[in-house]
Amino acid sequence: MEASSSSPSSPPGNADSTFTSVKQEINSTPSSPSETSSPTGHKNKEHYVPADSNSSSTTKSFVPCKVCGDKASGYHYGVTSCEGCKGFFRRSIQKQIEYRCLRDGKCLVIRLNRNRCQYCRFKKCLAVGMSRDSVRYGRVPKRSRERSIEENSRVTTSDEADQSSRDVDAGPSQYHNLFLTISQAHMTNCVYTDEHIQNLIENPLVFPPSIPEENGAASSTAESIDKQRCWLWQHTASRITPSIQRLVEFAKRVPGFTELQQDDQLILLKLGFLEIWFCHVAKMTTETSFMFEDGLKLSKQQLEIMYDVDFVNAFLEFTRTFNGLHVSDEEIGLFSAVILFTPDRFGINDKKKIESLQDKLIQAMKFQVVRKFPEDTKIYMGLVSKMNDLRVLAAKFFVHLEWLQENWTRVTLPPLFAEIFDIPKEDAQ
Amino acid sequence: MEASSSSPSSPPGNADSTFTSVKQEINSTPSSPSETSSPTGHKNKEHYVPADSNSSSTTKSFVPCKVCGDKASGYHYGVTSCEGCKGFFRRSIQKQIEYRCLRDGKCLVIRLNRNRCQYCRFKKCLAVGMSRDSVRYGRVPKRSRERSIEENSRVTTSDEADQSSRDVDAGPSQYHNLFLTISQAHMTNCVYTDEHIQNLIENPLVFPPSIPEENGAASSTAESIDKQRCWLWQHTASRITPSIQRLVEFAKRVPGFTELQQDDQLILLKLGFLEIWFCHVAKMTTETSFMFEDGLKLSKQQLEIMYDVDFVNAFLEFTRTFNGLHVSDEEIGLFSAVILFTPDRFGINDKKKIESLQDKLIQAMKFQVVRKFPEDTKIYMGLVSKMNDLRVLAAKFFVHLEWLQENWTRVTLPPLFAEIFDIPKEDAQ
DNA sequence: TAAGTAGGTCACGAGGTCAC
DNA sequence: GTGACCTCGTGACCTACTTA
Numbered sequence: 001m002e003a004s005s006s007s008p009s010s011p012p013g014n015a016d017s018t019f020t021s022v023k024q025e026i027n028s029t030p031s032s033p034s035e036t037s038s039p040t041g042h043k044n045k046e047h048y049v050p051a052d053s054n055s056s057s058t059t060k061s062f063v064p065c066k067v068c069g070d071k072a073s074g075y076h077y078g079v080t081s082c083e084g085c086k087g088f089f090r091r092s093i094q095k096q097i098e099y100r101c102l103r104d105g106k107c108l109v110i111r112l113n114r115n116r117c118q119y120c121r122f123k124k125c126l127a128v129g130m131s132r133d134s135v136r137y138g139r140v141p142k143r144s145r146e147r148s149i150e151e152n153s154r155v156t157t158s159d160e161a162d163q164s165s166r167d168v169d170a171g172p173s174q175y176h177n178l179f180l181t182i183s184q185a186h187m188t189n190c191v192y193t194d195e196h197i198q199n200l201i202e203n204p205l206v207f208p209p210s211i212p213e214e215n216g217a218a219s220s221t222a223e224s225i226d227k228q229r230c231w232l233w234q235h236t237a238s239r240i241t242p243s244i245q246r247l248v249e250f251a252k253r254v255p256g257f258t259e260l261q262q263d264d265q266l267i268l269l270k271l272g273f274l275e276i277w278f279c280h281v282a283k284m285t286t287e288t289s290f291m292f293e294d295g296l297k298l299s300k301q302q303l304e305i306m307y308d309v310d311f312v313n314a315f316l317e318f319t320r321t322f323n324g325l326h327v328s329d330e331e332i333g334l335f336s337a338v339i340l341f342t343p344d345r346f347g348i349n350d351k352k353k354i355e356s357l358q359d360k361l362i363q364a365m366k367f368q369v370v371r372k373f374p375e376d377t378k379i380y381m382g383l384v385s386k387m388n389d390l391r392v393l394a395a396k397f398f399v400h401l402e403w404l405q406e407n408w409t410r411v412t413l414p415p416l417f418a419e420i421f422d423i424p425k426e427d428a429q
Numbered sequence: 430m431e432a433s434s435s436s437p438s439s440p441p442g443n444a445d446s447t448f449t450s451v452k453q454e455i456n457s458t459p460s461s462p463s464e465t466s467s468p469t470g471h472k473n474k475e476h477y478v479p480a481d482s483n484s485s486s487t488t489k490s491f492v493p494c495k496v497c498g499d500k501a502s503g504y505h506y507g508v509t510s511c512e513g514c515k516g517f518f519r520r521s522i523q524k525q526i527e528y529r530c531l532r533d534g535k536c537l538v539i540r541l542n543r544n545r546c547q548y549c550r551f552k553k554c555l556a557v558g559m560s561r562d563s564v565r566y567g568r569v570p571k572r573s574r575e576r577s578i579e580e581n582s583r584v585t586t587s588d589e590a591d592q593s594s595r596d597v598d599a600g601p602s603q604y605h606n607l608f609l610t611i612s613q614a615h616m617t618n619c620v621y622t623d624e625h626i627q628n629l630i631e632n633p634l635v636f637p638p639s640i641p642e643e644n645g646a647a648s649s650t651a652e653s654i655d656k657q658r659c660w661l662w663q664h665t666a667s668r669i670t671p672s673i674q675r676l677v678e679f680a681k682r683v684p685g686f687t688e689l690q691q692d693d694q695l696i697l698l699k700l701g702f703l704e705i706w707f708c709h710v711a712k713m714t715t716e717t718s719f720m721f722e723d724g725l726k727l728s729k730q731q732l733e734i735m736y737d738v739d740f741v742n743a744f745l746e747f748t749r750t751f752n753g754l755h756v757s758d759e760e761i762g763l764f765s766a767v768i769l770f771t772p773d774r775f776g777i778n779d780k781k782k783i784e785s786l787q788d789k790l791i792q793a794m795k796f797q798v799v800r801k802f803p804e805d806t807k808i809y810m811g812l813v814s815k816m817n818d819l820r821v822l823a824a825k826f827f828v829h830l831e832w833l834q835e836n837w838t839r840v841t842l843p844p845l846f847a848e849i850f851d852i853p854k855e856d857a858q
Numbered sequence: 859t860a861a862g863t864a865g866g867t868c869a870c871g872a873g874g875t876c877a878c
Numbered sequence: 879g880t881g882a883c884c885t886c887g888t889g890a891c892c893t894a895c896t897t898a
Contacts, residue, residue: 073882082881083880083881083882083883084880084881084882085881086881087879087880087881087882088879088880088881091879091880115879115880118879136888136889137887137888137889138887138888138889138890139888139889139890139891140890141889141890141891142890142891
């Protein structure tokens with residue numbers, strides 16, 4: 001029950017011979033960021049491969065736009081950016097348009113909403129260093145390779161094009177940059193954001209006729225309970241798996257992650273996923289029910305069938321207190337990154353590096369939260385204390401996985417899901 | 430307080446054993462001119478070392494393109510020029526393209542904007558003497574060395590290859606050439622130009638939570654004031670330092686500077702920097718605030734914490750009147766050169782030479798300003814009178830440096846900053 | 859032969875276009 | 879107004895050629 005102990009899940013050990021699905025996720029570029037939820041239908045020039053992808057992974061290297069996180073088409077006005085932001089910036093400076101923000105001038109600019117506020121989009125363009133002065137004509141010098149590598153490992157969004165003076169200052173503005181980068185990565189990849197869930201259509205899970213429903217009080221046979229459990233896990237697994245994929249995409253955009261050795265990347269993802277997922281789905285949870293990203297709703301009773309009363313109570317208690325902190329989506333993103341970079345996961349090699357990265361993230365989170373509520377460090381402290389709760393909760397969850405590890409033949413599990421939770425697979429050759 | 434007296438700063442004395450950072454700045458070629466602010470990513474052939482750097486300094490010899498000031502790659506079409514201008518000129522004469530200027534045909538051609546007006550770029554190419562007739566093939570004769578030296582000391586931009594008829598005229602056109610050379614150097618290196626600052630994102634400095642803000646009137650403890658002062662100097666120093674570097678780059682491109690003995694170069698930079706910096710940042714200053722090149726904004730109250738009411742008032746008064754002269758960026762550049770070549774700085778050896786160089790600069794400035802407003806010598810006189818104000822202002826600033834000289838352990842100061850303001854350093858071996 | 863440049867090459871990005 | 883696609887100018891490198 002002590003939080004500092006490592007997760008009960010089995011260590012990845014020889015990470016080279018296993019976890020093929022997770023590795024695939026890490027190494028392959030996503031078809032498009034969250035293409036699942038929005039069809040922008042990219043067909044950009046594929047020639048923009050600045051890093052040449054020798055940075056431990058990412059073979060095809062998806063390069064995000066510094067402004068909105070969409071797929072960058074090249075280096076425009078001094079900044080790696082997409083066709084959209086390039087065109088928008090060009091029009092803005094050509095016509096010298098004055099924009100105005102209808103809100104507080106702090107809109108988060110991501111692909112999904114980049115057209116909602118021109119003021120904040122243009123502001124972001126400038127913030128990341130777009131400028132007519134920074135245009136680069138002609139062939140790219142060979143050192144672009146080194147530059148992109150170095151750029152990747154730098155823990156900041158500021159492009160190499162902008163004033164070095166900004167780099168001198170390792171303080172607040174760096175933290176804010178880090179916050180923006182991670183917010184963007186989170187908002188692009190997570191589907192449990194306020195925006196995504198506001199228009200959900202509830203869809204309570206009902207058992208099929210083949211599985212007798214326990215509407216009475218007494219008639220619950222052990223057999224029907226077991227069938228229900230299968231049914232519940234089936235649905236749960238198919239909905240957890242996309243979240244794993246998205247976490248991988250998120251992780252790849254957290255500065256420093258792709259520079260870790262691949263074994264460590266795997267361990268962080270494998271042992272961090274659940275804790276992060278709990279944070280994301282907290283807002284989907286009420287006293288009596290839990291809802292997935294697609295509106296599928298499980299009642300508290302159904303949850304208790306899957307797990308047990310003890311876990312469900314612990315889970316509901318966590319979500320209740322976590323929701324009580326009133327953390328914004330952006331902050332949840334930053335917090336997710338902090339959890340991801342937990343240095344003392346079992347089996348980690350380069351603990352030091354992860355520790356220092358987490359340190360930066362924690363500083364950024366502290367800075368962000370304290371800036372928002374200067375009078376009140378309660379939220380920051382609350383988040384920190386939640387890190388322990390999450391470990392405990394995840395440990396409890398892992399216990400219930402034992403049922404799956406025994407009954408894996410009765411549920412069709414996506415490979416990625418099976419791998420991350422150490423569940424045997426069909427083709428165990 | 431008398432303007433003719435030397436600055437209270439300690440004289441450089443044995444310049445050989447100290448000021449290593451400043452010397453490094455002087456002697457080393459910049460990775461690229463103002464690469465800090467723009468990533469044109471140069472990696473030209475390094476073999477272009479025409480002067481072989483025996484001119485007192487410049488060991489690696491950055492040679493600017495006569496057309497745009499970018500790093501020259503050699504001698505093309507009779508002119509020391511960069512790959513860009515070489516290719517541009519070749520294409521222009523090959524295709525016999527007729528260009529047109531969308532403005533008044535007087536665009537300043539510097540690296541940052543050389544692609545914005547082909548007409549003015551081509552005009553500049555011709556003006557500096559580019560021609561198909563002037564091509565030089567094959568190995569460079571030994572006399573190149575003498576030529577480069579002579580070329581450097583000549584106070585003109587006109588290349589040695591161009592029509593000698595132009596050289597006969599030592600009057601107005603020479604001043605205009607000097608003006609163009611210095612404008613180019615200034616626009617390339619200074620970040621406080623209109624173009625750079627037009628799209629700044631304001632970023633008011635806020636004290637971190639660890640430093641209690643004095644929002645009330647009475648509760649300002651001496652201790653918190655002191656902490657605030659540290660914080661303010663920290664930010665200021667990290668932003669002043671790049672300006673010092675840029676001034677060195679600027680100075681190296683003012684005709685005659687690199688021919689001075691190194692001790693004199695150091696003294697001019699050391700004692701001239703502040704005055705020049707005040708001129709550059711004047712436009713960033715309003716009645717109530719001051720802004721750095723990256724948008725970081727200090728309130729008048731914060732300035733008064735750093736310095737005192739007297740200095741802040743003097744500074745604001747200077748900026749107010751200086752801004753009232755409505756001097757253009759190019760003219761600020763020329764004025765900066767005039768201030769740089771102040772002959773009566775403490776410790777100067779070759780006063781005569783500096784005097785004669787400053788004389789030329791003053792003539793050029795007068796010529797330039799009077800040409801612009803023929804009916805009105807007020808601006809010229811205004812500038813001249815500002816030279817005294819600047820000395821007084823700098824003297825007042827130096828007094829406040831005493832605080833830093835005592836508290837240097839509490840602020841992390843860049844070596845260059847520490848050196849130019851005589852602040853003790855960690856490794857005082 | 860060695861040093862050094864004109865001209866060619868082609869990866870790239872600015873700016874324009876137009877269906878949406 | 880937006881952004882996928884297009885055209886064309888740009889300039890980092892390269893080769894061929896010139897001259898000491």
